Amino acid sequence: MNTGSNKPGEAAVAEDRTGTDESEAERALGSRAPEFVKARRALHLSWQVGVFIVGLAVVVAGIIMLPLPGPGWVVIFGGMAIWATEFVWAQLVLRWTKRKVTEAAQRALDPKVRRRNIILTAVGVVIIAVLAGIYLYKFGLQMPWKIKDQ
Numbered sequence: 001m002n003t004g005s006n007k008p009g010e011a012a013v014a015e016d017r018t019g020t021d022e023s024e025a026e027r028a029l030g031s032r033a034p035e036f037v038k039a040r041r042a043l044h045l046s047w048q049v050g051v052f053i054v055g056l057a058v059v060v061a062g063i064i065m066l067p068l069p070g071p072g073w074v075v076i077f078g079g080m081a082i083w084a085t086e087f088v089w090a091q092l093v094l095r096w097t098k099r100k101v102t103e104a105a106q107r108a109l110d111p112k113v114r115r116r117n118i119i120l121t122a123v124g125v126v127i128i129a130v131l132a133g134i135y136l137y138k139f140g141l142q143m144p145w146k147i148k149d150q
Contacts (some may be wrong), residue, residue, distance in 0.1 A: 029091050029092070031044070031048075032085045032086065033047050033048075033085075033086065048086050048087075051082065051083065051085060051086040052083065052086070052087075055079045055083040055090075056079070058075060058078055058082055059075075059076055059079035059080070059083075060079075061075055061079075062074070062076030062079060063076065077094075077097070080093060080094050080097075081094060
């Protein structure tokens with residue numbers, strides 16, 4: 001019998017690979033600053049202040065972009081990613097957000113959910129078509145505002 005070992009009486013033990021991809025994908029919590037920065041307390045503190053200010057500027061820009069044209073949420077998550085390079089709380093928030101987005105994407109790909117969404121979209125299109133037909137029957141192609149020719 002092949003036990004996977006060269007020594008008699010020893011059995012090879014298979015590695016437990018359950019959840020390996022997930023654990024490799026999730027990095028250890030904590031600062032990702034270079035070692036020479038971590039070694040000096042004052043330098044590390046100034047590094048953290050700099051990372052916080054840059055992340056804050058990016059998050060504020062994203063918040064400003066929410067009502068204005070621009071990728072507001074993407075920029076906000078970018079600022080959170082900047083913070084996550086240095087702060088554990090931001091890493092935890094980012095992990096939670098990634099997990100929720102992944103769960104939502106998997107739910108959206110569920111055949112039952114897709115079928116429901118297609119049915120709701122079709123019903124919505126029919127309702128809009130009926131309302132447009134009623135409007136055209138009642139008012140014709142006349143626009144609702146009056147513009148006088150000059």
